[in-house]
Amino acid sequence: MTSDPNQPAAEVTDPKPTRHPAPPEVPEAPRPRRRPRYSGRNPRRFEERYKEHDPTRYASDAAKIEASGKTLAGSHRPILVEEILGVLAPKPGETAVDCTLGYGGHARRLLERVTAGDAPGRLLGLDVDPIEFPRTESRLRALGFGDTAFVARRSNYAGMAKVLGELGWGTADVILADLGVSSMQLDDPQRGFTYKQDGPLDLRMNPQRSPSAAQWIATVREADLEAALQSGADEPHAALLARGLVRARDTEPITRTRQLAGLIRGLLPERSKEDQDLSVRRVFQAIRIVVNDEFGGLDAWLRLLPGCLGPGGRVAVLTFHSGEDRRVKQAFRVGLDQGIYSSIADEVIRADPEEQRSNPRSSSAKLRWAVRAAENSGELRVES
């Protein structure tokens, strides 16, 4: 048989039967990740509450959970929103600062007001939390707040004047500080704020800054621990707990949240379970305040606040315990006496029973406000 020179050469076939070559390996498609199993009808652990972490997809479940007075895992419900908008009275075109951006609930409402009708209003959002901050910034951007209207800076609010200066904004018309921790921080056991589930004893809003609560408690002197429990939480058993915790840590390092809670309960054997739980809450609060230098930051912020408010500018502060409220109340009083503020809240504003029922975290909130005098009469001098 001759071959046609115009055709490609026919393949030379092997007359012997051969085994088929193995098919090329196809990479297996990744299996969809299984949701972790949990016991009971509803997930209890923070990380297992998949519906709450995705409220857009599970809108009706999320609505039911919120209606029952719970905050969705991984979110935060802003407190006293209408009351804050009432005292701050943000107007289209104004400049606002939210010193504690958190989940962005208050910031969103302020932004809606200052940018209403395409007004060139703007808001600076500050927060120290490196984990939640980028999530909140993306959430607000997704709502349509661009770079001109919304500037986000990860900073301690004690640096507010510096940031306003760097931005060339000078002063603000409206300033809000919603103190303390967010629900996202409180609820996530890995951040160490909760003792309801076990986790590392951390308690830092900014985990990039040392010391953690475990590191602090490892070396604190008994007298300093007692003072912290008194100043941060008015703990009635401060001396006894400080002595007991220092002895306990000398036997075994205190590194877990449940371990600390158990030690505190064990040191108060005569007390009721309710009393023990109250002490556990107060000790965690007091340690959190020290580890995050909350009073130092608040004192610094209150001193620089008048210089950040334009004439007639309004400030609102939400506090959650007496140590914070005392400081805000005193600074506003002194500012009024010195003519720095033209008016201040006579009484604190509190959440009404309906809000307290639907959001129990609002129960301890106290709102105070002040208005900057039109004339600038110098720096605020608060005796500490």
Ligand SMILES: C[S@@+](CC[C@H](N)C(=O)[O-])C[C@H]1O[C@@H](n2cnc3c(N)ncnc32)[C@H](O)[C@@H]1O
């Ligand atoms: C109660 S939450 C604010 C919630 C927010 N208003 C909302 O509507 O979602 C308090 C926030 O303040 C932040 N924070 C606490 N101390 C701070 C400080 N000194 N400087 C900046 N942010 C601080 C915390 O990280 C937390 O995110």
